[in-house]
Amino acid sequence: MLSRVAESLFWMSRYFERAENTARFLDVNFNLLLDLNKITHIENPSYWVALILVTSDKERFNNLYDEYSARTVTDYLVFNKSNPNSITSCIGLARENARSIIESISSEMWEQVNNLYHYLQNVTPQFVQNDPYGFYKEIKNASHLFQGITDNTFSHNEGWDFIQIAKYLERTDNIARLIDVKYHMLLSEAQSQPELVAGSEDIIQWMAVLKSCSALEAFRKVYLSKIDPDNILRFLILDRTFPRSINFSVCAAEDALWRISGSSRHRYVNNADRLIGKLEAELSYTAIEDIFAKGLHLYLEDLEQRLVKVGEQVHLTYFAYHTPEIESSDIEEALPFTGIAGGRANWSQAQQHQQQQ
């Protein structure tokens, strides 16, 4: 498979997953306000600032808006084109990547990305405000549909594995961020209003975390109704069977990487395999108490860093490929491989506009 095609599959999948997770963050926030009977306080910034923290975009957000409110945060995370992580931007980038490899993906996959893109072009802020639940559900369903279409119309070979790696790396990262931020929110509230943290509001907030991962029902089946932070974190981080837990996602990414390289347990052939294998092994033998001993925030931060490293190694191993035996003038003259995360560079755009007969 062409390195460029593999890379575009990777980023198409990653952006799609990111859009879905952003929709989940926003959706759950609205639900939370409903559950807490705080819908009248919908503009209260403390409920919205967390969503910006989750995406580590505080600075860019502050340059664009004066306040944290339902309106500004929704605008920033759904519509804003200068925010590369907004739902609109993500789907635009997913589509751009898909478009550049349209011959490699199934036409059904293309139609799905394209449909969602055109749907988003017609969505107004008013529409989202009137029916946030309906809108976010549409995005989540579109993502699920895309994954289903991919699984059923696209050969499960190398290209599919790159899609899986991207999806699960992105998902792991998003779950980690979500937990981290909610933990912070609860912590700061615990300091200011300790009576709340112990009370039902705490439970409702943790339930919201579960809901945003579609995990509430699955959690209940395991822990019945013992909703306490330890169990929730145990579930979201360490459960091996729930598809939106960190452990599951890391295992799935590992499987895909190993299928591509032919690595197996105890035998890795490249650094991407080694790093993901190490992470997976550690997760398998970690108890929630170990995480608390280290400190949840530090643990999650470390995890995010390690995911970045895995991503870098995937890039170096498969996308930035060049053979060492090619030296001399050929390689000097050939262009460096410039595929990048933020979509595609425009350096050759002008030349691409050459006339066609």
Add this chain to the structure above:
Amino acid sequence: MIRFFERYEAETSQFFDEVISKEGAPRPHYDKMLHRFGQFSADDIKARREIVNIFFRNQGITFTVYGEEEGVERLFPFDLIPRVVPANEWQTIERGLTQRITALNTFLHDIYHGQKILKDKIIPAELILGSQHFRREFVGVNPPLGIYIHVTGSDIIRDGEGNYLVLEDNLRTPSGVSYMLQNRQAMKRAFPVLFDKYKIRPIENYPQELLRTLQEIGPVSRRDPNVVVLTPGIYNSAYFEHSFLARQMGVELTEGKDLVVNNNKVYTRTTRGLERVDVVYRRVDDAFLDPLVFRPDSKLGVAGLVNAYRKGNVTLANAIGCGVADDKVIYSFVPEIIKYYLGEDPILQNVPTWLASNPSDLKYILANLGSLVVKAANESGGYGMLIGPESSIEQQENFAEMIVANPRNYIAQPTISLSRHPSFFNDTELFGCHIDLRPYVLYGKTVTIVPGGLTRVALKRGSLVVNSSQGGGSKDTWVVDE
């Protein structure tokens, strides 16, 4: 002839109408079509238009217009009424194009080898050697089977009497074949019943024929050649077509940065290392192909590609340097070229052409700018053109200056009133729009022309320019057996 056609004004005294004869009756091969369209109400047409639009949009068949806001994608305008070409007329086109392409290929071989035609003074040598598309780097190179022009899209028009004339030979990187294929798919979805009524020759095998042709021209030493398509990239206006053809053929679509040359062999960079490439169906202009040989600032090409080609380790389709034969000046010599190499009379005629490089022609051109169509020799896509009757005095003066400054670069032709075909305007009424026809010719071991082509239609009322870059649209084109 009910409803839509009742109010249709064919104006047959001024134009050749494809559907209505001079006597005012429908031509026989359109009978069934008119009958079927006669059964449709305005709502039926609207519903079918919607089917077609959704089909095109879902397929991502959009067209990027340059000079507008970045990323403006438009649906390629499509007219619902297909053009019908009867089998006997098609036979003429087929024979004529085969003759023409065979002669032009022989001409290219001669130009890049012995240059006999120049020595015999059939064509002034300076016109060839001074052409910006003549590639001296390529003299003496032997492409496999001696074929240069593997894919051609000739533009054919009909004059006031309905004669088919060749307007342009596009021998470099002709585009539009994907629209031909997609138009057929769209029509099948929207008008299934109509397809029952005609014996329409299929065109769906074009991608297979293209792949077969490309494999036939692979380097002699390579069995089962690996074919790739080379595109300038996603910002190119024909990108959709490049990816479409790659997908239909089941081969890799590559950009310049996907390819690398080592030891005069071409490879793709893959997740598992390098893979040898034997045939490059390139949709990149000569000038951008190889920064070591042509434009050094090209970011679309592959360093070393031309050398690999010269060594015979890879075949490019089309060959480098074909532009020298589709130059609008050389065009005027094609009838002589056919006679010179084949000893035959041309089956398809040229449009009469005056060369500004010829002093007496130049005088005529300058005196008649208001009635002629002036074209720059090396431009395509409807750019660099003056349509005399539609132009202002100021535009004419501008062109006169440019022509005098560089006569080699200009030709002029009479304003031919292209044939017209009823087309929908706002899906509510029909009016006659000018059309042309671009069949696609494949040349490997044999010449293959899929029966049909892209009929381009000038959807602006009265406009003569059918190029998609200038707001033209297209129609499905049916070659029918009675």
